[in-house]
Amino acid sequence: MGSVDLIRSCLDSLRQISDEISGAILYIDSGTKESFQFTGSIPLLLELGVRSVCSLDNLSPLDAAADWSLNYVDPATKVVIITSRLLSDTHRYVLRCLGTHTTIQCCIVFTSIPEVSHSALIDSPLGPDAFREYETLLTQDYEELVRKRNNNANLTDTAAPTRLSVSVHHLPMLICPVSSRVFVLPSEGTVTEQCLSSEVSEESLGPGLPAISSGRSLDGDDVPSGITLTAHLLYYLADKMDLKLEIFSLGDTSKAIGKTMMDMSSLYDVSRRTKRSAGLLLVDRTVDLLTPCLHGDSFLEHILSTLPRQHSTTSSKATQSPNKVVKRVPLNIDVPFDTILKEEQVNNQLADNIMNFVSGWNSSETDDSNYEISPKLSGAFLSNYTGASYLESLLDRGAKDGLLLVKKWLLESLKNEKLSFTSKVTSQSDLRTMVKILSRDQKVLVRNRGIMKLALTADAANSEPQSSRWDAFVSAERILSVSSADSSQSLSSEIRDFINTSITSQGILSLKDVLLLSMVGYILAGENFPTSVSMSPFSWEEERSIKDAIVDAILMKPEDAKFRFLHGLEKELEAQAKKNNTKSEGDSEKSDQMDDFDDHWGNWDENEEEDEDKDDYGEVQLKLELRDRADQLCKFFHKLSSLPVRSPTIREALVDLSKYESGTYGTRKGLLYKLLSAILTKGDVAGIEYHSSAVGRLFKSGFGRFGLGQAKPNLGDQSVLFIFVVGGINTLEAREVMEAITENGRMDTELILGGTTLLTPDDMFDLMLN
Known part of the structure; x- marks a missing residue:
């Protein structure tokens, strides 16, 4: 085969x-x-x-x-x-x-x-x-x-x-393969939009993520629809690829999916002997929330995290189901094709060529005065073109290496098209120059559209302010990681300082950004300062300072505070935003009014005091309400920090995997890297459950008493490994699993990596707090 x-x-x-x-x-x-x-x-x-x-x-x-x-x-x-x-x-x-x-x-x-x-x-x-x-x-x-x-x-x-x-x-093979070995499910498909956990559950972090593993089995009506549909999809996907699966799971949700798949295998599969054996490992995303929340060194993640993506094209009425639907952002990147026209003010030939291409080669019917380039050329960045394995090559590249590779491909395209480009030192600005050269001929534009889209997205991701924001995230996450190894006081102080920086108008990171960093800080605190399930990893004074900083940040920038934990306060926050704008305008005009102050000070002072009393009362009420909401937010953060202690089995698994951490200082490896390293070296990992077949269960319950039990297969013995993360993966994890295979010398092992969706840090924030 x-x-x-x-x-x-x-x-x-x-x-x-x-x-x-x-x-x-x-x-x-x-x-x-x-x-x-x-x-x-x-x-x-x-x-x-x-x-x-x-x-x-x-x-x-x-x-x-x-x-x-x-x-x-x-x-x-x-x-x-x-x-x-x-x-x-x-x-x-x-x-x-x-x-x-x-x-x-x-x-x-x-x-x-x-x-x-x-x-x-x-x-x-x-x-x-x-x-x-x-x-x-x-x-x-x-x-x-x-x-x-x-x-x-x-x-x-x-x-x-x-x-x-x-x-x-x-038609089971309706998936989104990022490469020949890595795939996710369509963002606007039914399976991806189904809930993976019930919001009424104490262990739920949001309907788009699996519940936190607590050791409780999911049976009957407790099983969310997303679990059932995911199990069915994976079963038929493997069947279509002629794979006979040995199923393993890590996490409560994955365990429920594995059980459903094994039950289906007992009912439907009658040709297992003719298929190729493969080991399937199902993993809950909530076992490792930190990795997708971090801004890792991955070229594709850099682009996905910094550039806007196209909005969903499916109507909200498309699904008639009364159940809640998880809305996910499509993976289509808005390709900034209009940037190559900004400097073409004199010669309009380039613009004409592109407009002819977009309008079906019929320029006579195109109204130049009303024609918009950008919406017409905003296409899918993540695409695989015939004969061009761009995504396959970029998937295991860091941000800088990926940029150099894109430049190399552009130069090769220019050479193949016999177009000249002279530059001794290739700089970022040369990306736009090379794309402009390729755009001057319509046929060349069509032939090279794939690499041109890649170049434009890479150029936009490395331009300001996107580049500075990315660097600020990387720096802040490094500071949090170092502080978490010191003390809870040091870590809480850094979280508070990051929140305070969002208040300044010149701040690179927004209120949403610093709340994402707060989530990262609490997860790190849970790893380094474990406590009981319901308790904070910080002292009362440390957490109080974080709450006060959150309240102050919301009051200073209420227009940015559009989060789930503030639901119901929209009108009050809108009024506060208007008040802030009025106050800033009043401060600028105050000096002009000082000349009239002495003449009208009596009446003016009384009216002002009455207005100020009303405003102060409203602000006090809002501040009290915001403190309650900040308390709720921190209780949610306590869930994130308690992940390692909620399930003894998961805690043991994380302890077993800690020995596979990278030896390089400051380089943190994600869960999938450690899991795969353990599997390839045939190490023992507590918490991984094997789902035996109906025959295996018969041996276990019946003939097992006579010593005829079925031996548990070892994942490391499989020539094909299929890892699926329930809740989603990110491109950094795809890069790390490739590193694990190379470092362990198992190039003969074929790996398939899949996930519910392709995650970025912003996606993780939206799934939990938006």
Whole structure:
């Protein structure tokens, strides 16, 4: 059997449905679009005979006219829909699509959600035979739609309309592979948006993260929908890649997922002997919250953390489920293509070329006065292009090394296009210059769009103020790390000082930024000064100073205080912001009014005192309320600091893994690096649970008493290792696991690393506090 390649597997899954999609108008939702951008699937779809690829979320009657292929003359009679959502959530879009195109006779729906998941959710209207049920439902609704349309048009022809042929299928390989071995799930898909923990639970940090492990088993109604859907997705994903899994887990949520997958294996899997053996390790994100909260030395993380990402394109009404939905930011970066035009004031040829490219090569119909470059060219930065493994190469690079590699690729592109660029010393400003040279010809622009996007995003991430903000975070996190090794008093003092710096208008870090640093400080305090579950790692005086600093920072900059723990105080904070603005304006005008003070001091003084009394009373009330909210915030921080002590099993695992810490001073390695190092050296790690098969459980309970028990497999013996982090991964962890394989001399081991989503420090803050 060949080696594992996620991108190749995704493309092969599309080739396997070539008969279904050939000659069809293809509609994809936002989650599918995100997946196709990562895999570079659009060119393949056109090769397979698709007429056009259109947006399901924003469909138009003109979609039928936008035929990308010259092989078809007659109107389309087939439409194919690929969705990353439940059929019940997609139904109204599918029906609208069929109502828009009147010549359609065949509708084929592919969903990444397996049939068993549709019936497993409590609020799902579909049963065990979900796909067949939906085929009937869609046919009935379509016929009703046609009857209403005919009645409204007063048609006299009573002949029955052509019956619509409907079929529904499962397409499991709808993932976002960052490289051939690293993947996440689509940000706007159903699985990613489902809750991983219940907010009413004391162990919950937010619905988008697993609950803190406490040793309690999740069974029955206690299992959130995100756990069930994740288990189903991983089972069918492994099945599609012909992997026979030996399942291990670390954490309560991962344990529930592993149990569900093993139960499915007992029911559905009848061909395990023909598959390749692989070890699956499920890990709760909450076992290591610190790593994704830090600004690590990773080129891709630097870009993801500093540049704006595109907003969700899915309507808030897209999901009909009454359950709470976790909204995640799409992974599409806003590529700043407009920056290369800022200095082109005299010669407009470059702008004309780009506008021609964006407007479909038809410059005569483009109104230059109203044309906007940036929105049209804001595309996906994280994309894999045919023949170019950019992300694969950048994934294991630090910020500086990645920038040098991008410059090298740009120079190679210029050389291949036979374009000259003379510079003895390559500087950051040369990135824009080289991109401008590549943009002057439309065909060259199309051929090199991948490296051009990379160069522009790298240039923007290393420009001001993004560069200074990143450096400030790295410096602050280093200070917190050093202080945590000293004393709680030193650490609390640093946290307080960082909060106070956000008050100044010249501060690089905002209020949100320093609260993120406070989270980091409390997690470090929990590691170095462990206490009981409900207690603070700091003394009463130390924590009181932190609370006072938080309250003062909010009062000074209430316009920035848009956090979950301040819900219900929006009007009061808005009034405080107006008061602050009025006060600053009044201070600037005060000197001009001093000349009139002596003439009108009596009446003016009395009125001012009355107004000041009212303002002071309102500010005192707000300050008291903010102190209560600061108390609640610190209680939440206590959860973060108590992670190592809530579960004895997890505490033992962290102790076992501490020996795999890097020996370099100041270099902290994340949980996945330590776990993989322990696995590859076949070291023992407490807390990792093995999920035995039905046969294994029979041996354990029955024949085990006669010494015929099934031996527990060792993860380190597997030639294929599959690590999935429930809650998400970051690119630094992907870099570190590659380092672990290299350092342990296990290059023969094939590793697949996956996660719910791709996390940045800002994402972690939003999941817990926004």
